[in-house]
Amino acid sequence: MPRLRNIVPKYRKHRASGQAVVTLNHVDHYLGPYGTKTSKMEYDRLIAEWLQRGRTIELNTESITIAELVLKFFRWGKVHYRRAGQPTGTLDNHKLAFRVLRKFYGRKLANEFGPKKLKTLQNILIKSGLSRRTINDRIGAIKLLFRWGVSEQLVSPMVSHALATVRGLAKHRSLAKETALIRPVDELTIEATLPHLPSMVADMVRLQRLTGMRPAEVCQVRPCDIDNSGDVWIYRPESHKTEHHGHERLIAIGPQGQAVLRPYLVRDKATFCFSPMGSERKRQRDRHEQRVTPLTCGNRPGTNRTRKPQRTAGDVYTTDSYRRAIHRAADKANVKRWHPNQLRHAAATLIRAQFGLEAAQIALGHSKADVTQVYAQRDMRKALEVARSIG
Secondary structure (H helix, E strand, O other): OOOOOOOOOOOEEEOOOOEEEEEEOOEEEEEEEOOOHHHHHHHHHHHHHHHHOOOOOOOOOOOOEHHHHHHHHHHHHHHHOEEOOEEOOHHHHHHHHHHHHHHHHOOOEHHHOOHHHHHHHHHHHHHOOOEHHHHHHHHHHHHHHHHHHHHOOOOOHHHHHHHOOOOOOOOOOOOOEOOOOOOOOOHHHHHHHHHHOOHHHHHHHHHHHHHOOOHHHHHOOOHHHEEOOOOOEEEOOOOOOOHHHOOOOOEEEOHHHHHHHHHHHOOOOOOOOOOHHHHHHHHHHHHHHOOOOOOOOOOOOOOOOOOOOOOOOOOOOOHHHHHHHHHHHHHHHOOOOOOOHHHHHHHHHHHHHHHOHHHHHHHHOOOOHHHHHHHOOOOOHHHHHHHHHHO
């Protein structure tokens, strides 16, 4: 099989006409008299535009289909939606939104898509049983797709302007189901779940409960990101949710959090503190220490391993694997399932009650206090005191 080469088409001379020529996607483009400055500038322009479009020639905007538009968006998104060199989950969320778009309108021309068709997709999503907020997110992703198409000159601007007139579903004004607000997880539920978690994941829960980190931030803790020179440690995540806005994220870790984290700092500075691979090794070591059967009988350590397992433990927990571990432990504890973000809500509520809204805003890393109020439940004790006095 020939080796694929990542090369740029050459600037060549067309002998019959004496012009400079370059071939892009099997199409010859004539640039003017060979060797002239003008022809070389034209060559540079064509190559730059060709690379910008992902090594494809410019398509006629009148003939591009929605399926082709989605494909081009994903090629662009694989480069754009990255943080610290790793892909984010944004593109996967868009994939869910575009699935229904491609199913019903994939073969239609992009310039023929309009508000009526978008509302049809909206109704299809309502009938599928999705929540109102999820439907609004997916409709918003479809609007984003066509705005991007306009910026790439693949779609007429009139299409994007028309789609912008479709409003999101308002609360209790559609047949879409409403989801309950995320509430803080209570202490009794946490304590009942902890014994059923792997020890490493249990420490992740304890650390997040004490600091109010985001789930992604607790997953990516590394020794090199922690300044432990003071009595209060400062954790600077390598990447975080709002870094693209130019915000710096600083997380203060007090004595209790330090006690949880300290055993995990004795490792290479650039490796992750909480690793599924390390958790699995510890689980196997604990099982071996509890072994009752003599080593001369039964399986010896390492002899019953699958040669090519379908799944292997990774170097770092993801927010999904972290959440699934908590769900499994909650099922074993026979308590209602909860997820890591509820720990952040619980920490925010506690901080707000003891130190006020501004302290909760700083601890959670929010630029606006109204965002913090979504996470921190209002403390009703002061309202009760007022009622007792004047009510």
